[in-house]
Amino acid sequence: MRRGFNTIDKTIGQRRKLSEEHLDKLDRRVESRDLISQLPEYIIHHILSFLNDTKDAARTSILSRKWRQMWTSFSVLIFDQHKIQQQEGRQDIRNMKRAFTDFVDNSLKSHLERKLSIQKLVLHITRYDFELATHMEQWINIAIENNMKELDLHVVKKSKRYKLPPTIFASKTITGLRLHGCMLKSHCDIKLPKLQKLYLHKVCVDQQIIDNLISSCPLIEDLRFIHCTGLKVLRVSGLLKLDRVEVHHCHGLEEIEVKAPYLQTFWYCGKESMHCKIDLVAYFSLKRLTLEDGNMTDEMFQDRLASFPFLEKLDLSKCNKLKNITISSVWLRRLVLRGCKNLVEADIDAPNLFSFEFKGDRMPFSFSNPLSLKEAKFSFEPVHIRSYNHLGGEDALWFTRLRKLLEKLKHSNGLKLVVRSKKNVIIHENLEEILLPPQSDLKLEIIKPSMGLEDLLDNLLRTWHPEILSVVSSPSSEFPKLVHEKMMHRVENPNCCTYNTRNKCWRHFLKGVKIENIEAAAGKRTFGWIPWLKSSPTVLHQTTSYRLSWEPVERMLSKWRMMSMLNPTSVSSVI
Known part of the structure; x- marks a missing residue:
């Protein structure tokens, strides 16, 4: 064995x-x-x-x-070929494949001997060939015979794609299909009366297949196309239950037409080189709209916005033809403007705005009303400021607008300003007295964490490990002490991310924390902005700094991968 x-x-x-x-x-x-x-x-x-x-x-x-x-009796069966073969150790490819097929066969047999149904079958195949295809068809047919409700099939294959068995499209129990790297034949007969969710990722489709799906799957609620090919025109209509449609980077797609009386979410992502006409008829029901459309003009955007007066969430990313737009809505609660590099002016009139996120190299937005945001994240990068005392031209305009923004946000209690540059970070506890260091790589974030200090540190340190972390606060504030305690009082081997070797949080990498004397560290590489701090005695007096030392990320990841191989902690299917 x-x-x-x-x-x-x-x-x-x-x-x-x-x-x-x-x-x-x-x-x-x-x-x-x-x-x-x-x-x-x-x-x-x-x-x-x-x-x-x-x-x-x-x-x-x-x-x-x-x-x-x-x-x-848990009825979700998960078989990941890569994980299972990794646990088998070093063997030749044929033996590794046999180990995987035997494992799935035995697991399915054990499950069925206990007369258990199959709620969901997940197959993640990384070494697909024709021999394995026979086994896959057998496994899928067994699951269908046992009233499977969901199938998640992920096949990694650069050349020929996996041809789905016809039994899938005749199932009377399937409610969800997630297909990746598969082939759908235009002539296949489709009868899925209970299908509600259909996700197609790297699947070759055409309009005839879509028409067949729509006519035979009247209960579809969630429809997603991700990196699909073969589709020039996507037309969706006649689905009264349709709630969500997503289209992401489908090469060759020229037109999208969606008519859905109860559609609430529409998400489109396309490259600037992809010209795709979008005709969206949702009869005022749409509440969430996400667009990454490099060819959408100001006029096109205003027309779309006017069509959906009850929109609650709007996300615009990399819409590089937008220049001057107006966003006016009493219903809008969440707004994201990210990477719209040619945007000059966005006039925002949204009195009930709850959350706002912006990322870009300037500040092209203005608010008509005072803000009472509960969540906010603004990232300005890069901001090229030569010196705090020598602002001019665009820098002066940018700084003036930032001041006005901070003034509006003063009434949003709890907002903190995070200033990053190279290996340094400063957290301003309040927005009263703000100075910007003269750095060319400056990044600013105004954040109100919904879960307080722990959420703030998680957001700040998860993907970025600074050498110096400083806190600017009032002399009576407990905030610097809380930051210090949160970083110091951590267990040596935290178990917060035990089951995920790839995406560990900062607690696993932080090696040491020391309170740093700013003036004594003036000559150190990480304190290039000491002259700036000294230019404001008030800020200097209210600053508490910590020097952080970190374990190298790659070394720790290699260590965890080795430990995982020597002592596997996961089994990839239900026994």
């Missing part, structure tokens, strides 16, 4: 060694305060569906006797 299966057998054996007496004690200990076991079974299964693999689901068995029973 190969090592992967020995690992599974060992896990099962260890679980069985727990005596009934010990489990009874565990149950009695939590019985008096066990509220989660009172949840209905379908809710518990829904919670389990968010976990990455069976190992995580198995860990929930310690919660109570009911959860111990529930995870064994």
Whole structure:
């Protein structure tokens, strides 16, 4: 028996060694305060569906006797070829493929022997060939025969794509299809009366296929096309349940026409080289609109905005032909302007705006009303300021507008200004006295974290590890102390990201924190802006600085990958 299966057998054996007496004690200990076991079974299964693999689901068995029973009947089967073959160690390709097919065969057999249904089947295939295609068809057919509701099929193949078995399109139980790297034949007969969600990623389609889907799948609510090919015109109509449509970078697509009386979300992303006409008829129902359209003019945007008076969220990214626009709405709650590099003026009249995010190299927006934002993130990059005392031209205009913006935001309690440059970061606790250091790579963020200090540090340090972190606050403020405690009082081996080796948070990399004397550090490389701090004695007096040391990211990732291979912590399917 190969090592992967020995690992599974060992896990099962260890679980069985727990005596009934010990489990009874565990149950009695939590019985008096066990509220989660009172949840209905379908809710518990829904919670389990968010976990990455069976190992995580198995860990929930310690919660109570009911959860111990529930995870064994968990009906989401996840088979990731790469993960399973990685656990098998170094073998030739043929043996690795056989290990994967045997693993899936045995897992499906074990699941069906217990007479369990299949809620969802996930197949992530990284080494696809014609031999494996036969096994895949068998697995999918078994799942369909056992009333599978969702299929998530991801095939990594650069040349020929996987041809889907016709049984998929005759299922009376499937409600969700997520297909990646597959082939859909125009002539295939489609009858999916319960299909609600259809996601097509790197799938070759044409209008005939779409027409077949629409005519035979009347309950579709969520329709997404991502990097699909073969489609010149996308026409969608006649779907009364349709709630969401997304189209992302579909090469060759020239026209989109959507007629949906109850559509609430539309999302389009296209490159500037892709000219795509969009005709969207949603009968005033649309609430969320996201556009990344490099060919949308001011007039086109204003016409679209006028068509949807009840819009609550608007996201404009890389709309590089926009120059002068007006956004006026009493319903608008969230607004994002990101990377619209030629935007000169955006006049915003949205008195009920709750959240605003901006990213760009200038400040082309203005607000007609005082702001009471609950969430805000503004990133200005790069800001080329020669010196605080020698502002001129565009720099002076930019600085004046920033001042006006900060003035409007004073009444939005809790906003903090984050100033970044090279390896330095300064957090201004309030927006009263702000000075900008004379750096050419300056980045500013005005943030109000919805969950306070911890959320702020997570946002700031997750992908960027500064050498110096400074806090500017009033002498009576507790904020610098709280920042220091949050960074110092962390466990040596935090378990906050135990099950994710690739996306660890800052707590896993932070090696040390020391309070830094600013004036003593004046000659150090990281304090190029010391003259700026000294130019304002008030700011200098209110500044607390910390020197942070970090573990190298690549070294830590290599270490975790090696540990994962030597001691696998996940099983890729339900036993």
